Amino acid sequence: MSGYADALGFSGAPFFKDVSDAELWLPPSKSRLVDDLCEALTERAQVLLVGEPGVGKTCVLRALRTRLPPEKVRLTYCHNATLGRRDFYRQLCTALGLTPSATAAAVFHAVTTHVQELGRDRLHPVFLLDEAHLLHQDTLDHLHILLNYEWDQRALLSLVLVGLPELKDRLELRRNRSLHSRIHVRFTIGPTTPEDTCDYLRARLGKVGCERVSPPGSSCTKITAITGHH
Numbered sequence: 001m002s003g004y005a006d007a008l009g010f011s012g013a014p015f016f017k018d019v020s021d022a023e024l025w026l027p028p029s030k031s032r033l034v035d036d037l038c039e040a041l042t043e044r045a046q047v048l049l050v051g052e053p054g055v056g057k058t059c060v061l062r063a064l065r066t067r068l069p070p071e072k073v074r075l076t077y078c079h080n081a082t083l084g085r086r087d088f089y090r091q092l093c094t095a096l097g098l099t100p101s102a103t104a105a106a107v108f109h110a111v112t113t114h115v116q117e118l119g120r121d122r123l124h125p126v127f128l129l130d131e132a133h134l135l136h137q138d139t140l141d142h143l144h145i146l147l148n149y150e151w152d153q154r155a156l157l158s159l160v161l162v163g164l165p166e167l168k169d170r171l172e173l174r175r176n177r178s179l180h181s182r183i184h185v186r187f188t189i190g191p192t193t194p195e196d197t198c199d200y201l202r203a204r205l206g207k208v209g210c211e212r213v214s215p216p217g218s219s220c221t222k223i224t225a226i227t228g229h230h
Protein backbone atom coordinates (compact mmCIF):
# COMPACT_ATOMS: atom_id res chain seq x y z
CA MET A 1 0.00 0.00 0.00
CA SER A 2 1.21 3.53 -0.62
CA GLY A 3 2.64 5.56 2.24
CA TYR A 4 0.04 8.33 2.06
CA ALA A 5 -2.86 5.85 2.23
CA ASP A 6 -1.22 4.26 5.26
CA ALA A 7 -0.64 7.62 6.90
CA LEU A 8 -4.30 8.58 6.41
CA GLY A 9 -5.49 5.27 7.81
CA PHE A 10 -7.04 4.05 4.53
CA SER A 11 -7.23 0.34 3.87
CA GLY A 12 -5.80 0.83 0.34
CA ALA A 13 -5.03 3.38 -2.35
CA PRO A 14 -8.39 5.03 -3.16
CA PHE A 15 -7.85 5.92 -6.81
CA PHE A 16 -6.27 2.81 -8.30
CA LYS A 17 -7.19 2.33 -11.95
CA ASP A 18 -8.13 -1.31 -11.83
CA VAL A 19 -11.74 -1.05 -10.58
CA SER A 20 -13.67 -4.33 -10.66
CA ASP A 21 -17.04 -4.40 -12.43
CA ALA A 22 -18.76 -4.88 -9.10
CA GLU A 23 -17.11 -1.75 -7.71
CA LEU A 24 -17.95 0.58 -10.58
CA TRP A 25 -19.49 3.81 -9.46
CA LEU A 26 -22.72 4.66 -11.20
CA PRO A 27 -24.29 8.01 -10.27
CA PRO A 28 -27.85 8.55 -11.56
CA SER A 29 -26.58 10.18 -14.79
CA LYS A 30 -24.42 7.16 -15.70
CA SER A 31 -26.98 4.66 -14.52
CA ARG A 32 -29.56 6.28 -16.84
CA LEU A 33 -27.08 6.06 -19.70
CA VAL A 34 -26.52 2.34 -19.04
CA ASP A 35 -30.32 1.86 -19.01
CA ASP A 36 -30.67 3.75 -22.30
CA LEU A 37 -27.86 1.73 -23.89
CA CYS A 38 -29.46 -1.53 -22.73
CA GLU A 39 -32.78 -0.46 -24.21
CA ALA A 40 -31.20 0.57 -27.52
CA LEU A 41 -29.31 -2.71 -27.85
CA THR A 42 -32.34 -4.77 -26.93
CA GLU A 43 -34.07 -2.99 -29.80
CA ARG A 44 -31.09 -3.86 -32.03
CA ALA A 45 -30.19 -0.25 -32.67
CA GLN A 46 -26.85 1.12 -33.83
CA VAL A 47 -25.23 3.37 -31.23
CA LEU A 48 -22.69 6.19 -31.03
CA LEU A 49 -21.22 7.17 -27.66
CA VAL A 50 -18.76 10.05 -27.47
CA GLY A 51 -17.05 12.03 -24.74
CA GLU A 52 -13.72 13.59 -23.81
CA PRO A 53 -10.94 11.32 -22.47
CA GLY A 54 -11.55 10.14 -18.92
CA VAL A 55 -15.28 10.94 -18.69
CA GLY A 56 -15.95 7.24 -18.14
CA LYS A 57 -16.91 5.84 -21.55
CA THR A 58 -15.06 2.55 -21.13
CA CYS A 59 -16.36 2.15 -17.57
CA VAL A 60 -19.91 2.63 -18.87
CA LEU A 61 -19.26 -0.17 -21.39
CA ARG A 62 -18.11 -2.39 -18.54
CA ALA A 63 -21.25 -1.61 -16.54
CA LEU A 64 -23.27 -2.40 -19.66
CA ARG A 65 -21.53 -5.76 -20.02
CA THR A 66 -22.89 -6.92 -16.67
CA ARG A 67 -26.39 -5.71 -17.49
CA LEU A 68 -27.14 -7.32 -20.85
CA PRO A 69 -28.74 -10.78 -20.66
CA PRO A 70 -26.11 -13.29 -21.97
CA GLU A 71 -28.81 -15.62 -23.30
CA LYS A 72 -30.03 -12.85 -25.63
CA VAL A 73 -26.98 -10.77 -26.43
CA ARG A 74 -23.45 -11.77 -27.47
CA LEU A 75 -21.00 -8.95 -26.75
CA THR A 76 -17.72 -8.58 -28.55
CA TYR A 77 -15.36 -5.85 -27.41
CA CYS A 78 -12.76 -4.48 -29.84
CA HIS A 79 -10.39 -1.82 -28.60
CA ASN A 80 -7.77 -1.86 -31.34
CA ALA A 81 -9.37 0.42 -33.85
CA THR A 82 -6.08 1.46 -35.44
CA LEU A 83 -6.27 -1.31 -38.00
CA GLY A 84 -6.80 -1.32 -41.73
CA ARG A 85 -9.91 -3.05 -43.05
CA ARG A 86 -8.42 -6.52 -43.44
CA ASP A 87 -6.70 -6.59 -40.04
CA PHE A 88 -9.84 -5.16 -38.47
CA TYR A 89 -11.91 -8.10 -39.77
CA ARG A 90 -9.18 -10.53 -38.71
CA GLN A 91 -9.36 -9.12 -35.18
CA LEU A 92 -13.13 -9.42 -35.26
CA CYS A 93 -12.74 -13.09 -36.31
CA THR A 94 -10.44 -13.74 -33.38
CA ALA A 95 -12.78 -11.97 -30.96
CA LEU A 96 -15.65 -14.13 -32.26
CA GLY A 97 -13.63 -17.31 -31.82
CA LEU A 98 -13.26 -17.86 -35.60
CA THR A 99 -10.03 -18.71 -37.40
CA PRO A 100 -8.89 -15.65 -39.33
CA SER A 101 -8.71 -16.46 -43.05
CA ALA A 102 -6.07 -15.35 -45.51
CA THR A 103 -8.01 -12.91 -47.65
CA ALA A 104 -10.16 -9.95 -46.70
CA ALA A 105 -13.12 -11.42 -48.59
CA ALA A 106 -12.85 -14.75 -46.72
CA VAL A 107 -12.62 -12.99 -43.37
CA PHE A 108 -15.66 -10.86 -44.18
CA HIS A 109 -17.54 -13.97 -45.27
CA ALA A 110 -16.61 -15.82 -42.03
CA VAL A 111 -17.78 -12.90 -39.89
CA THR A 112 -21.09 -12.41 -41.69
CA THR A 113 -21.87 -16.16 -41.74
CA HIS A 114 -21.18 -16.35 -38.03
CA VAL A 115 -23.38 -13.33 -37.38
CA GLN A 116 -26.20 -14.92 -39.39
CA GLU A 117 -25.87 -18.13 -37.38
CA LEU A 118 -26.12 -16.19 -34.15
CA GLY A 119 -29.25 -14.55 -35.57
CA ARG A 120 -30.73 -17.97 -36.20
CA ASP A 121 -30.10 -18.84 -32.56
CA ARG A 122 -31.87 -15.61 -31.60
CA LEU A 123 -28.65 -14.33 -30.08
CA HIS A 124 -28.14 -10.68 -30.95
CA PRO A 125 -24.47 -9.87 -31.62
CA VAL A 126 -23.21 -6.54 -30.35
CA PHE A 127 -19.80 -5.22 -31.41
CA LEU A 128 -18.41 -2.62 -29.07
CA LEU A 129 -15.77 -0.61 -30.90
CA ASP A 130 -13.84 1.43 -28.36
CA GLU A 131 -11.49 4.24 -29.45
CA ALA A 132 -13.44 4.31 -32.71
CA HIS A 133 -12.19 7.82 -33.56
CA LEU A 134 -8.97 5.99 -34.53
CA LEU A 135 -10.67 3.83 -37.16
CA HIS A 136 -9.01 4.00 -40.56
CA GLN A 137 -11.18 5.56 -43.21
CA ASP A 138 -11.14 2.36 -45.28
CA THR A 139 -12.51 0.43 -42.28
CA LEU A 140 -15.13 3.11 -41.63
CA ASP A 141 -16.13 3.01 -45.32
CA HIS A 142 -16.92 -0.66 -44.94
CA LEU A 143 -18.74 -0.75 -41.61
CA HIS A 144 -22.20 0.02 -42.96
CA ILE A 145 -21.95 -3.11 -45.11
CA LEU A 146 -21.81 -5.16 -41.92
CA LEU A 147 -25.14 -3.58 -40.96
CA ASN A 148 -26.83 -4.33 -44.27
CA TYR A 149 -27.91 -7.83 -43.39
CA GLU A 150 -31.46 -8.24 -42.32
CA TRP A 151 -33.14 -11.26 -40.88
CA ASP A 152 -36.84 -11.22 -40.09
CA GLN A 153 -36.68 -7.51 -40.96
CA ARG A 154 -34.40 -6.80 -38.05
CA ALA A 155 -30.76 -5.77 -37.97
CA LEU A 156 -28.55 -8.79 -37.46
CA LEU A 157 -26.06 -6.97 -35.33
CA SER A 158 -25.59 -3.80 -33.35
CA LEU A 159 -22.50 -1.70 -33.60
CA VAL A 160 -21.59 0.53 -30.67
CA LEU A 161 -19.02 3.12 -31.76
CA VAL A 162 -17.30 4.71 -28.78
CA GLY A 163 -14.76 7.48 -29.01
CA LEU A 164 -13.72 11.09 -28.64
CA PRO A 165 -16.10 13.88 -29.76
CA GLU A 166 -14.32 14.18 -33.12
CA LEU A 167 -15.76 10.78 -34.02
CA LYS A 168 -19.18 12.44 -34.18
CA ASP A 169 -17.80 15.19 -36.46
CA ARG A 170 -16.20 12.58 -38.67
CA LEU A 171 -19.40 10.56 -39.03
CA GLU A 172 -21.23 13.72 -40.04
CA LEU A 173 -18.99 14.11 -43.08
CA ARG A 174 -20.70 13.42 -46.39
CA ARG A 175 -18.31 10.55 -47.10
CA ASN A 176 -19.60 8.66 -44.03
CA ARG A 177 -23.31 9.27 -44.55
CA SER A 178 -24.14 5.61 -45.30
CA LEU A 179 -22.91 4.63 -41.86
CA HIS A 180 -24.13 7.76 -40.08
CA SER A 181 -27.67 7.40 -41.39
CA ARG A 182 -27.86 3.93 -39.82
CA ILE A 183 -26.83 5.12 -36.35
CA HIS A 184 -30.02 6.36 -34.77
CA VAL A 185 -29.05 6.39 -31.11
CA ARG A 186 -26.39 8.93 -30.23
CA PHE A 187 -25.10 9.77 -26.75
CA THR A 188 -22.57 12.27 -25.46
CA ILE A 189 -21.08 12.02 -21.99
CA GLY A 190 -20.51 15.61 -20.91
CA PRO A 191 -18.03 16.91 -18.35
CA THR A 192 -18.59 15.53 -14.87
CA THR A 193 -20.72 17.84 -12.74
CA PRO A 194 -19.47 19.06 -9.32
CA GLU A 195 -22.20 16.91 -7.69
CA ASP A 196 -21.03 13.80 -9.51
CA THR A 197 -17.42 14.60 -8.68
CA CYS A 198 -18.32 14.77 -4.97
CA ASP A 199 -20.24 11.56 -5.24
CA TYR A 200 -17.34 9.86 -7.05
CA LEU A 201 -14.78 10.95 -4.45
CA ARG A 202 -17.09 9.86 -1.66
CA ALA A 203 -17.70 6.47 -3.29
CA ARG A 204 -14.04 5.71 -3.94
CA LEU A 205 -12.77 7.05 -0.61
CA GLY A 206 -15.58 5.16 1.14
CA LYS A 207 -14.29 1.90 -0.34
CA VAL A 208 -10.99 2.31 1.50
CA GLY A 209 -12.62 3.18 4.79
CA CYS A 210 -12.68 6.97 4.60
CA GLU A 211 -16.19 7.91 5.67
CA ARG A 212 -15.57 11.54 6.63
CA VAL A 213 -15.39 13.10 3.18
CA SER A 214 -17.63 15.90 4.35
CA PRO A 215 -19.39 16.35 7.68
CA PRO A 216 -22.98 15.08 7.79
CA GLY A 217 -25.44 17.64 6.51
CA SER A 218 -22.84 19.92 4.97
CA SER A 219 -22.35 20.39 1.26
CA CYS A 220 -19.24 19.26 -0.55
CA THR A 221 -17.13 22.13 0.75
CA LYS A 222 -14.01 20.10 1.38
CA ILE A 223 -14.16 18.28 -1.90
CA THR A 224 -14.88 21.37 -3.92
CA ALA A 225 -11.78 22.86 -2.34
CA ILE A 226 -9.77 19.95 -3.73
CA THR A 227 -11.33 19.84 -7.18
CA GLY A 228 -11.66 23.56 -7.71
CA HIS A 229 -15.38 23.25 -8.58
CA HIS A 230 -17.69 25.81 -6.97
Ligand SMILES: Nc1ncnc2c1ncn2[C@@H]1O[C@H](COP(=O)(O)OP(=O)(O)O)[C@@H](O)[C@H]1O
Binds near residue numbers: 016024053
Ligand atom coordinates in the same frame (compact mmCIF):
# COMPACT_ATOMS: atom_id res chain seq x y z
N1 LIG B 1 -18.00 4.41 -13.19
C1 LIG B 1 -16.76 4.47 -12.70
N2 LIG B 1 -16.45 3.86 -11.52
C2 LIG B 1 -15.20 3.91 -11.05
N3 LIG B 1 -14.19 4.55 -11.66
C3 LIG B 1 -14.43 5.15 -12.81
C4 LIG B 1 -15.73 5.17 -13.40
N4 LIG B 1 -15.69 5.90 -14.56
C5 LIG B 1 -14.42 6.30 -14.68
N5 LIG B 1 -13.68 5.87 -13.65
C6 LIG B 1 -12.23 6.15 -13.44
O1 LIG B 1 -11.81 7.06 -14.44
C7 LIG B 1 -10.85 6.44 -15.29
C8 LIG B 1 -11.17 6.85 -16.73
O2 LIG B 1 -12.42 6.28 -17.11
P1 LIG B 1 -12.60 5.60 -18.54
O3 LIG B 1 -13.89 4.86 -18.53
O4 LIG B 1 -11.37 4.81 -18.91
O5 LIG B 1 -12.71 6.92 -19.43
P2 LIG B 1 -12.77 7.07 -21.02
O6 LIG B 1 -12.97 5.70 -21.60
O7 LIG B 1 -13.93 7.99 -21.26
O8 LIG B 1 -11.47 7.70 -21.41
C9 LIG B 1 -10.99 4.93 -15.05
O9 LIG B 1 -9.76 4.26 -15.24
C10 LIG B 1 -11.43 4.86 -13.61
O10 LIG B 1 -10.32 4.93 -12.74
Ligand SMILES: [Mg+2]
Binds near residue numbers: 057058059130
Ligand atom coordinates in the same frame (compact mmCIF):
# COMPACT_ATOMS: atom_id res chain seq x y z
MG1 LIG C 1 -11.82 4.58 -22.91
